[in-house]
Amino acid sequence: MTEFLFDGPDDAKLTILLAHGAGAPMDSTSLNAATMALTTAGLRVARFEFGYMASRRSSSGRKPPPRAATLKSEYIAAIDALNPMGGLVIGGKSMGGRVASMIADQLHASSRIVGLLCLGYPFHPIGKPDQLRTAHLLEMQTPTLIVQGTRDSFGTRDEVATYALSKAIEIAWLEDGDHDLKPRKAIFGFTAGDHLLTMANRVATWTSELIGQGRR
Numbered sequence: 001m002t003e004f005l006f007d008g009p010d011d012a013k014l015t016i017l018l019a020h021g022a023g024a025p026m027d028s029t030s031l032n033a034a035t036m037a038l039t040t041a042g043l044r045v046a047r048f049e050f051g052y053m054a055s056r057r058s059s060s061g062r063k064p065p066p067r068a069a070t071l072k073s074e075y076i077a078a079i080d081a082l083n084p085m086g087g088l089v090i091g092g093k094s095m096g097g098r099v100a101s102m103i104a105d106q107l108h109a110s111s112r113i114v115g116l117l118c119l120g121y122p123f124h125p126i127g128k129p130d131q132l133r134t135a136h137l138l139e140m141q142t143p144t145l146i147v148q149g150t151r152d153s154f155g156t157r158d159e160v161a162t163y164a165l166s167k168a169i170e171i172a173w174l175e176d177g178d179h180d181l182k183p184r185k186a187i188f189g190f191t192a193g194d195h196l197l198t199m200a201n202r203v204a205t206w207t208s209e210l211i212g213q214g215r216r
Contacts, residue, residue: 002081003054005047007035012044014087014207016117019075019096022065025053030180031093034119037196041204048078050099071099079112087211091117094154094179098122098133101144108142114210116144117203120179123155123163132163140166143213145206147199149177172202 005026016038020026026047035045050071052063079090090100090113097118104116124131144166150157150173157173174195176183181199183190 002048002078004078004082005035006045007047008039008044009042010044012042012086013211014089014114015044015046015082015084016089016091016203016207017046017048017079017082017084017100018117018119019078019092019099020047020049020053021092021094021096021120024093025049025056028093033192033196034093034181034199037200038203041200043200043204043207046082046084048082050074065095068095068099069102072103075099075103076107079107087114087207089113089115089117089207089210091119093119094122097146101140102136104142104144105140114143114213115207116140116142118144118146119199120148120152120181121146121155123160126153129159134163134165137163137165137169140168142168143206143210144169145172145203146170147172147174147181147202149174149179149181149183149195151176152179154179170206172199174198 020028020031026049038045051074052065055063091097092100101116101118107113123133146169148171174181175190176188177195181195182192183195185191
């Protein structure tokens with residue numbers, strides 16, 4: 001049975017379902033901070049864990065993350081278990097967002113979701129910029145927002161600028177942000193809190209637009 005962490009107003013018109021990255025759980029420091037920022041902006045957030053990560057809580061072993069594609073059915077099962085009353089945006093941190101992106105179009109076509117949110121999309125493995133994970137993003141039909149740090153080691157702004165991505169994908173760049181969206185304060189004067197606030201406000205505006213489009 002899928003277990004969720006819920007944050008934000010219960011009566012929100014839209015829920016954002018987030019999955020974790022490959023190496024950290026749903027209550028990691030990074031996801032906790034992102035969730036707090038999103039809920040402060042008035043958004044409702046639900047988080048869940050894939051089986052391999054959940055098993056680490058009750059086992060002394062440390063199961064490695066499986067291939068992202070093998071987790072698609074688990075993500076769909078989480079959506080089934082969540083059964084949200086209002087609109088639903090799926091996504092996640094890093095690998096979690098990548099898995100969600102693999103199932104987004106089929107769910108959007110059947111009106112089960114209204115959008116896709118990726119916090120730090122892993123466009124390629126670290127140090128391997130030629131091994132792109134973008135093939136399915138070329139024809140993406142689901143309204144998508146990717147929030148990405150400009151120096152993310154999984155895809156910098158200069159690298160992503162060369163990719164042929166679907167017009168359904170918007171990218172919100174955070175100056176000097178890393179894979180956790182954190183900047184180097186000493187260089188640009190931004191703080192992690194500044195970037196999280198910018199992220200949350202952008203997501204709030206984007207989701208409001210999605211809700212508005214659904215009413216037309």
